Amino acid sequence: MKLKVTAPPPKYPFVMQHTPKSGNSVNGLGVAEKIRPHQVFHNTGRGAGRKAIDWAALDTFFNMSKPWSMFSANMLTWWERRNAAGPVFGEPVEVTDPQAMAEEIKIKAKKFGADLAGITLYEEDIQYEGRTWPYKYAICIANTMNINDVEHTPSKRSSAEIVKAYRRGSKSANKIANYIRSLGWQAEAFGNGEDIMMIPMAIKAGIGQLGKHGSVISKDHGPNFRISLILTDMPMALDGPTDIGVDDFCTKCQVCTNACPPGALSDQKQIVRGIEKWYVDFDKCVPYFALTHGCGICLAICPWTDPGRGAVISQKMLKRRQSGA
Numbered sequence: 001m002k003l004k005v006t007a008p009p010p011k012y013p014f015v016m017q018h019t020p021k022s023g024n025s026v027n028g029l030g031v032a033e034k035i036r037p038h039q040v041f042h043n044t045g046r047g048a049g050r051k052a053i054d055w056a057a058l059d060t061f062f063n064m065s066k067p068w069s070m071f072s073a074n075m076l077t078w079w080e081r082r083n084a085a086g087p088v089f090g091e092p093v094e095v096t097d098p099q100a101m102a103e104e105i106k107i108k109a110k111k112f113g114a115d116l117a118g119i120t121l122y123e124e125d126i127q128y129e130g131r132t133w134p135y136k137y138a139i140c141i142a143n144t145m146n147i148n149d150v151e152h153t154p155s156k157r158s159s160a161e162i163v164k165a166y167r168r169g170s171k172s173a174n175k176i177a178n179y180i181r182s183l184g185w186q187a188e189a190f191g192n193g194e195d196i197m198m199i200p201m202a203i204k205a206g207i208g209q210l211g212k213h214g215s216v217i218s219k220d221h222g223p224n225f226r227i228s229l230i231l232t233d234m235p236m237a238l239d240g241p242t243d244i245g246v247d248d249f250c251t252k253c254q255v256c257t258n259a260c261p262p263g264a265l266s267d268q269k270q271i272v273r274g275i276e277k278w279y280v281d282f283d284k285c286v287p288y289f290a291l292t293h294g295c296g297i298c299l300a301i302c303p304w305t306d307p308g309r310g311a312v313i314s315q316k317m318l319k320r321r322q323s324g325a
């Protein structure tokens with residue numbers, strides 16, 4: 001996709017000129033053991049174990065300097081949180097067919113506005129250190145962003161659309177959680193700004209694969225969506241990770257690495273908390289993200305974002321791999 005605005009250079013106001021501590025070291029870059037992550041930026045969610053973050057000043061600057069369109073959409077999203085949890089209605093219905101229940105939940109997810117849905121086990125080990133939720137399953141949903149707004153990134157227009165997509169996701173997640181509670185099972189929804197790791201669970205749930213730009217890429221919508229979660233104990237059949245050829249494509253593509261204004265993306269995978277993966281340099285990305293109120297250039301220009309192109313790329317990559325070319 002060709003962007004319709006020129007991105008500003010990475011020149012920062014005072015609060016962003018020097019990070020108080022390297023976000024990469026907080027995040028476990030280069031750490032060989034599998035340890036739980038720590039937050040670098042954003043710390044607004046709920047639950048036990050919240051701690052002050054090293055980058056709180058930048059987080060505050062980001063929140064205080066938002067354009068009104070983004071701020072008001074954010075407020076509405078936070079207001080949505082009142083529906084994220086609640087009492088269950090009666091005794092839990094017996095789930096005799098977890099596969100059928102999984103299908104039912106995915107149909108409901110679509111009805112409630114989600115564009116993609118997948119189910120996986122909730123995994124505590126990949127959550128932020130000290131954070132815990134007492135659930136067994138995670139339903140991951142994706143709500144897409146309006147492509148006509150995304151192509152104007154970074155701008156007030158695209159920033160507002162990002163927050164609106166989060167709000168749509170929060171609403172969808174709340175409705176799904178409420179539906180599960182109506183079946184007598186406890187469920188809690190997690191939308192924008194929650195201190196919960198969404199990307200690893202979305203990958204496990206088959207929403208897509210990790211791209212070089214650090215976001216999940218799906219076959220049908222590329223990375224053009226925002227993720228929300230619902231945690232519950234209601235039994236459902238699980239999905240597994242998907243292989244649509246993202247890694248094959250990213251290995252040869254440099255569109256995002258070349259487009260990122262502060263140079264936060266690398267063509268080499270890195271070891272992060274014991275896993276080798278594509279990695280975004282926090283110290284370069286986050287200040288620019290704050291400066292531009294949400295950046296997202298790497299997502300907008302990713303070839304998988306172009307409508308209809310993902311399925312073609314995926315087919316080509318998998319075919320090429322099969323033929324050994």
Ligand code: SF4
Binds near residue numbers: 213255257304
């Ligand atoms: S722009 Fe290219 S390298 Fe970057 S995530 Fe998308 S496909 Fe991968």
Ligand code: SF4
Binds near residue numbers: 260265
């Ligand atoms: S969001 Fe971060 S990684 Fe992506 S283009 Fe902007 S600064 Fe670079």
